[in-house]
Amino acid sequence: GQNIDQPTEMTATEGAIVQINCTYQTSGFNGLFWYQQHAGEAPTFLSYNVLDGLEEKGRFSSFLSRSKGYSYLLLKELQMKDSASYLCASMDSNYQLIWGAGTKLIIKP
Amino acid sequence: GAVVSQHPSRVICKSGTSVKIECRSLDFQATTMFWYRQFPKQSLMLMATSNEGSKATYEQGVEKDKFLINHASLTLSTLTVTSAHPEDSSFYICSAPDPSVAYNEQFFGPGTRLTVL
Numbered sequence: 095g096q097n098i099d100q101p102t103e104m105t106a107t108e109g110a111i112v113q114i115n116c117t118y119q120t121s122g123f124n125g126l127f128w129y130q131q132h133a134g135e136a137p138t139f140l141s142y143n144v145l146d147g148l149e150e151k152g153r154f155s156s157f158l159s160r161s162k163g164y165s166y167l168l169l170k171e172l173q174m175k176d177s178a179s180y181l182c183a184s185m186d187s188n189y190q191l192i193w194g195a196g197t198k199l200i201i202k203p
Numbered sequence: 204g205a206v207v208s209q210h211p212s213r214v215i216c217k218s219g220t221s222v223k224i225e226c227r228s229l230d231f232q233a234t235t236m237f238w239y240r241q242f243p244k245q246s247l248m249l250m251a252t253s254n255e256g257s258k259a260t261y262e263q264g265v266e267k268d269k270f271l272i273n274h275a276s277l278t279l280s281t282l283t284v285t286s287a288h289p290e291d292s293s294f295y296i297c298s299a300p301d302p303s304v305a306y307n308e309q310f311f312g313p314g315t316r317l318t319v320l
Contacts, residue, residue, distance in 0.1 A: 124306075124307070125306055125307075127308070134294070134314075134316070135313065135314065136296050136311040136312060136313050136314045137247070137296075137311050138311070139308055139309075139310075142306050142308065144306065181246065181247070185307065189300075189307050190249070190252075191237075191249075191309060193246050193247045193248075193249075194246060195245065195246040196246050
């Protein structure tokens with residue numbers, strides 16, 4: 095079957111670094127997406143990985159290991175506005191996104 | 204990036220009535236649009252894939268006669284919740300991939316909060 099696992103909730107301190115992990119099992123693989131979703135709003139795109147390695151984009155970086163079915167989202171210099179849910183999604187062989195349940199990130203001052 | 208609009212953003216209706224939600228791609232043509240439902244503190248659940256000019260493809264467990272989807276043009280898909288009941292209250296979100304974007308990134312509408320009394 096298809097499955098995406100990520101932690102339900104994480105807490106971090108303003109200014110610190112946090113890593114949100116995601117493991118996936120899908121029928122075929124056409125890339126791994128990370129989205130940010132604030133409460134009551136639609137998801138917004140953060141990153142896309144299809145090759146192994148680290149993609150850096152400002153304070154956010156995303157890593158992929160295809161052989162391990164593993165990805166992480168790294169957030170640096172955390173700000174209060176980063177408090178949100180972070181959704182991991184794998185695109186299967188039909189180009190359909192399989193979504194994780196999301197990780198709620200709580201930032202404390 | 205591509206823009207997807209959704210209307211209305213919020214609707215409250217009485218049980219038994221029907222509600223139509225529109226999803227539009229504003230600056231690109233979308234042959235495919237996706238409709239999701241999200242209950243509080245849960246992830247996105249794909250309801251159906253809307254295909255321009257043909258019938259929608261529904262996910263298992265989604266009643267096609269209750270959730271009517273029409274994708275009449277390359278920029279508009281509509282979802283009609285027929286005979287809505289309180290258990291249909293949810294956050295409905297549409298998305299569309301922009302074919303000009305290499306990796307099929309999906310662009311999301313702002314969502315519609317449906318409350319059925």
